[in-house]
Amino acid sequence: MATFDDALTYLKKENVRITPQRIAILEFLTEVQNHPTAEDVYRAIEAKFPGISVATVYNNLKLFTEIGFLKEMNYGSSSSRYDFSVDPHYHVICQNCGKVSDFFYPKLDDVEMAASQLTDYQVRSHRLELYGLCPTCQQTSLETEGEIK
Incomplete structure (x- = not known):
């Protein structure tokens, strides 16, 4: 996936419900260049969605990884980081x-x-x-x- 629009189109094609939280997570992932952790994603969107849980962020990152437009990177014992570039x-x-x-x-x-x-x-x-x-x-x-x- 190269862009936010590509990813959104792909989610729709896969019949994934498009929620405001998913859009916010996706927007953050497409804009950031630093391979964020789930905690980074959570901190970036929690002000906009005060009721969102860390579990919701993890579940969406897992979904995006399973669908194939997000890559989970594990380095040692630290938290996983996520890479929107799967090229x-x-x-x-x-x-x-x-x-x-x-x-x-x-x-x-x-x-x-x-x-x-x-x-x-x-x-x-x-x-x-x-x-x-x-x-x-x-x-x-x-x-x-x-x-x-």
């Missing part, structure tokens, strides 16, 4: 703050073919995660080191 891409994860950034590198598609040929597996997908420090945490680290010296 093939990779992630760089900050080891300090947990920020996740997308990057695209099409040459890695050859890895699937090579793995299949070398192992006789029928490879269906792959996932690449790189870990390091985001620019903000790098700057904070430099500032902290400067204070220590």
